[in-house]
Amino acid sequence: RRDDRSLLENKSKFVLCKASSGHKHALEEVFADPAILDRMTETKVAKEVSVLQKFMRMIETDPERAFYGYLHVSKANEQQAVDSLLVTDELFRNSDVATRKKYVELVESVRESGGNVYVFSSMHISGKQLQQVSGVAAILRYPLPDLEELEELAEQHEDDVDSYVSTDDDEEKAEERIKEDMQDMGF
Structure with missing residues (x-):
């Protein structure tokens, strides 16, 4: 009567559950x-939740086939090892054009190599969970132990950066350069 027709036609699709x-x-x-x-096996959300759960289990049980972060995923993609790419829609809405472009290229490349791509909504709980692990992850077709070495190098680099402590001399030199630049500009 009040456009209830679509509700009545899809009544069989409604699911009652407890939370x-x-x-x-x-x-x-x-x-x-x-x-x-x-x-709900036919819905997009069910497929996304299922593949995210598979990824999380695989991190614990088979870590050489589950990676996250752009660097690891793109390296795995270069070797055409990505079976399933998980990416949040938030990465495609990034304000930086270069960032958006690299994720679009990654998605296209994975599809070209026969991989499955799952784009998670950042509004859904599964998308938020994926965002907590960098927003991009991959389940690989076969193990890539070399990627774990890459991870160790990245961690070592982070430790090196964290261990760098600026001295008072560095701060004084920076302040002097700023003053010189301001004088050159007429301030």
Whole structure:
């Protein structure tokens, strides 16, 4: 009567389930229920939740086939090892054009090499979970132990950067350069 036709036509698609609260975080427990996932197997959300759970399990059980972060994922893609690419939509809305472009190229490259691409909504709990691990992750077709060495080098580089402590001399030199530059500009 009041455009109820679409609701009535799709009534069979509605699923009644229980959650501990009405907040977004309760969706995680709803989608963790295998009975609910079985009824929703055809939906995009169910596929995303399933592949994210597979990725999280694989980090623990088979870490040489599960990587996250742009550097690791792009290196795995260069070797055409990416079976499933998980990426948040937030990376495509980045204000930096170069960043958006590199993620679009990564997605296109994975698709060209026969991989599956899952774009997660940053509004959904699964997208937020993926965002916590850099927003991009991959499940590989085969193990790449070389990528773990790359990870160790990256951690070592981070430690080197963290261990660098500026001295008072460095700060004084920087202040002198700033004063000289300002004098050159007429200030």
